[in-house]
Amino acid sequence: MNVRAIVMEASLALTAGKWVYADRARYTCIGTLAPTMISADILGDQIAYYRARAGEYDQWWFRTGRYDRGPEQNARWHADTAAVDTALETWLAARRPREVLELACGTGLFTRHLAPRVEHLTAVDASPEVLAINRARVAADNIEYVEADLFSWTAPQRYDAVFFSFWLSHVPRGRFEPFWEAVAAALHPDGAAYLIDSAFDRTSTARDHAVPDQDAGIVARKLNDGREFRIVKLFYEPATLAARLGELGWSAVLHRTTNYFIYGHAQRHTRAARSSVAAQ
Numbered sequence: 001m002n003v004r005a006i007v008m009e010a011s012l013a014l015t016a017g018k019w020v021y022a023d024r025a026r027y028t029c030i031g032t033l034a035p036t037m038i039s040a041d042i043l044g045d046q047i048a049y050y051r052a053r054a055g056e057y058d059q060w061w062f063r064t065g066r067y068d069r070g071p072e073q074n075a076r077w078h079a080d081t082a083a084v085d086t087a088l089e090t091w092l093a094a095r096r097p098r099e100v101l102e103l104a105c106g107t108g109l110f111t112r113h114l115a116p117r118v119e120h121l122t123a124v125d126a127s128p129e130v131l132a133i134n135r136a137r138v139a140a141d142n143i144e145y146v147e148a149d150l151f152s153w154t155a156p157q158r159y160d161a162v163f164f165s166f167w168l169s170h171v172p173r174g175r176f177e178p179f180w181e182a183v184a185a186a187l188h189p190d191g192a193a194y195l196i197d198s199a200f201d202r203t204s205t206a207r208d209h210a211v212p213d214q215d216a217g218i219v220a221r222k223l224n225d226g227r228e229f230r231i232v233k234l235f236y237e238p239a240t241l242a243a244r245l246g247e248l249g250w251s252a253v254l255h256r257t258t259n260y261f262i263y264g265h266a267q268r269h270t271r272a273a274r275s276s277v278a279a280q
């Protein structure tokens with residue numbers, strides 16, 4: 001860890017009133033950070049982590065390698081992955097969005113479900129490595145891939161739906177509102193957002209990761225070769241997330257699978273409905 005990082009983390013810890021291990025190798029979590037304290041370094045680390053992890057990323061979803069938790073827990077996991085896959089397919093069949101934007105598309109675990117069911121998909125991610133895997137896996141000519149940092153990228157058009165899986169949990173608390181504003185700006189007025197993300201469960205991460213603190217905000221993540229990175233990881237419950245979105249003018253219908261995931265859709269109230277709520 002370099003001096004600048006130590007100073008940065010020390011000052012973060014002091015302001016947050018939490019202790020930080022000075023040695024990054026032993027670092028587990030910083031504690032609950034105020035919104036403005038998530039530095040560009042951590043968002044840069046987050047991109048670096050997913051770039052370096054690209055080739056081993058899918059082990060998490062398919063429960064292999066360090067994510068293999070044994071037959072019983074793996075079966076629970078696979079039941080939940082099947083549940084979110086089915087829920088998404090059902091929603092797409094009912095909603096029939098034509099133009100869809102997928103944020104932080106990753107290696108294509110969901111791009112593969114979206115692409116065959118929509119006319120055109122724009123899939124954005126900061127990692128060229130995961131985009132290459134996604135392209136090879138999904139191999140569909142109705143996908144436009146965009147390599148971009150979502151914290152500075154602006155959608156060039158409006159879409160019928162914006163989809164993001166396992167991305168909201170990586171958006172720092174202080175960027176929650178701007179993120180949802182950006183989603184609204186990328187949607188047609190009657191468009192909808194669909195999200196899938198992690199529910200808090202001690203067994204969802206790799207066996208050699210520290211048990212996550214539900215409210216830490218920042219966690220340490222390892223690669224198979226032992227390299228360690230810090231990333232933002234926030235866990236939402238459907239009811240509290242729906243309530244928070246309600247305050248921002250969204251109607252959200254969110255659920256939790258038996259153990260591991262939250263999922264559902266959200267639609268921005270019309271301008272008229274928002275002003276009538278504001279006037280009450």
Ligand SMILES: C[S@@+](CC[C@H](N)C(=O)[O-])C[C@H]1O[C@@H](n2cnc3c(N)ncnc32)[C@H](O)[C@@H]1O
Pocket residue numbers: 043046047050051103104105106107108109110124125126127130148149150151164165166167170
């Ligand atoms: C947890 S993965 C989710 C991938 C995929 N949506 C899925 O469900 O498997 C997070 C993704 O966010 C991407 N990412 C991280 N920081 C980003 C940023 N600032 N802008 C765009 N993508 C980013 C990573 O490259 C990674 O593919």
